[in-house]
Amino acid sequence: MDAGPVSAPVPPGSVHRITSLTNPQVKAIRTLGQRKGRRATGTFLAEGLKLVRDGLEAGWAIESFVYSHTVADQDAVTDAALAARKAGAQILEVTDPIMEKIARRDNPQMVVGVFIQKLHALDTLLSVPDGLWLCLEGIRDPGNLGTILRTAEAAGIDGVVLVGETTDPFGLEAVRASMGSLFHVRLARIDRATFLDARPRWPGRIIGTHLSGKTDYRGVSKARPLTLLMGNEQSGLDDALAETCDELVIIPMRGRADSLNLAVATGIVLFDAALAEA
Numbered sequence: 001m002d003a004g005p006v007s008a009p010v011p012p013g014s015v016h017r018i019t020s021l022t023n024p025q026v027k028a029i030r031t032l033g034q035r036k037g038r039r040a041t042g043t044f045l046a047e048g049l050k051l052v053r054d055g056l057e058a059g060w061a062i063e064s065f066v067y068s069h070t071v072a073d074q075d076a077v078t079d080a081a082l083a084a085r086k087a088g089a090q091i092l093e094v095t096d097p098i099m100e101k102i103a104r105r106d107n108p109q110m111v112v113g114v115f116i117q118k119l120h121a122l123d124t125l126l127s128v129p130d131g132l133w134l135c136l137e138g139i140r141d142p143g144n145l146g147t148i149l150r151t152a153e154a155a156g157i158d159g160v161v162l163v164g165e166t167t168d169p170f171g172l173e174a175v176r177a178s179m180g181s182l183f184h185v186r187l188a189r190i191d192r193a194t195f196l197d198a199r200p201r202w203p204g205r206i207i208g209t210h211l212s213g214k215t216d217y218r219g220v221s222k223a224r225p226l227t228l229l230m231g232n233e234q235s236g237l238d239d240a241l242a243e244t245c246d247e248l249v250i251i252p253m254r255g256r257a258d259s260l261n262l263a264v265a266t267g268i269v270l271f272d273a274a275l276a277e278a
């Protein structure tokens with residue numbers, strides 16, 4: 001009878017064991033908790049075995065695979081370490097106190113991966129024929145961004161464009177909230193001026209969502225190519241960007257709330273567009 005796959009140990013000599021909190025590699029990984037450290041290195045942290053496996057399976061380049069020595073003999077960890085090694089990662093076995101310093105404090109993970117950030121050029125992102133895209137202007141809340149990436153991936157989006165000053169999509173909280181979808185969504189980041197420059201050659205229509213929109217979102221054409229544009233959590237959509245939209249739509253609200261949470265509003269209009277008959 002087939003006993004199923006037997007995990008091979010990570011070959012001896014390929015694991016670096018680290019016990020000192022002052023080890024330079026540990027210090028370097030800890031800087032990835034800050035935007036400055038991520039910007040300087042072009043890398044980011046994915047915490048937890050599931051997220052690391054998602055990144056590996058999606059083919060993202062990995063620099064380091066780090067695990068706590070207490071989980072060293074777990075098959076799932078060994079398998080992931082082998083896959084990471086094949087993908088070119090260095091394998092680091094660390095003590096629990098080191099892992100606690102690297103990973104989040106509220107729920108320390110036993111495995112983390114250091115991945116290389118990946119962003120696409122705007123023109124590459126928009127080159128998909130009859131695409132459906134989402135633009136997020138000035139999104140500030142990392143939890144909202146992660147939730148939106150997860151929702152966008154579930155809706156089958158062709159790409160998400162971050163416009164202007166936004167929260168970092170590679171920050172710990174955004175990565176965590178995306179539940180691995182970050183690895184499956186094509187992302188671009190541009191400033192407002194680039195958006196306005198690109199507008200004349202932007203494929204298809206752009207529908208902006210706005211509290212002073214005159215049209216119910218359900219009543220507009222969802223024909224592709226199509227882009228949905230969402231505004232900032234506090235100030236809404238920038239006037240210059242709103243003026244470039246083919247249409248400004250509103251999600252009618254029956255209660256007394258003056259607006260919906262950005263991630264919720266995005267989920268409503270995005271799924272409506274994604275599920276519309278072609």
Ligand SMILES: C[S@@+](CC[C@H](N)C(=O)[O-])C[C@H]1O[C@@H](n2cnc3c(N)ncnc32)[C@H](O)[C@@H]1O
Binds near residue numbers: 232235252259261265
């Ligand atoms: C929290 S709202 C911004 C509220 C802001 N005070 C304003 O005046 O726009 C964040 C974004 O979610 C979208 N949004 C939220 N509720 C909406 C609604 N009822 N209709 C259309 N868009 C909405 C818009 O893109 C908006 O810019």
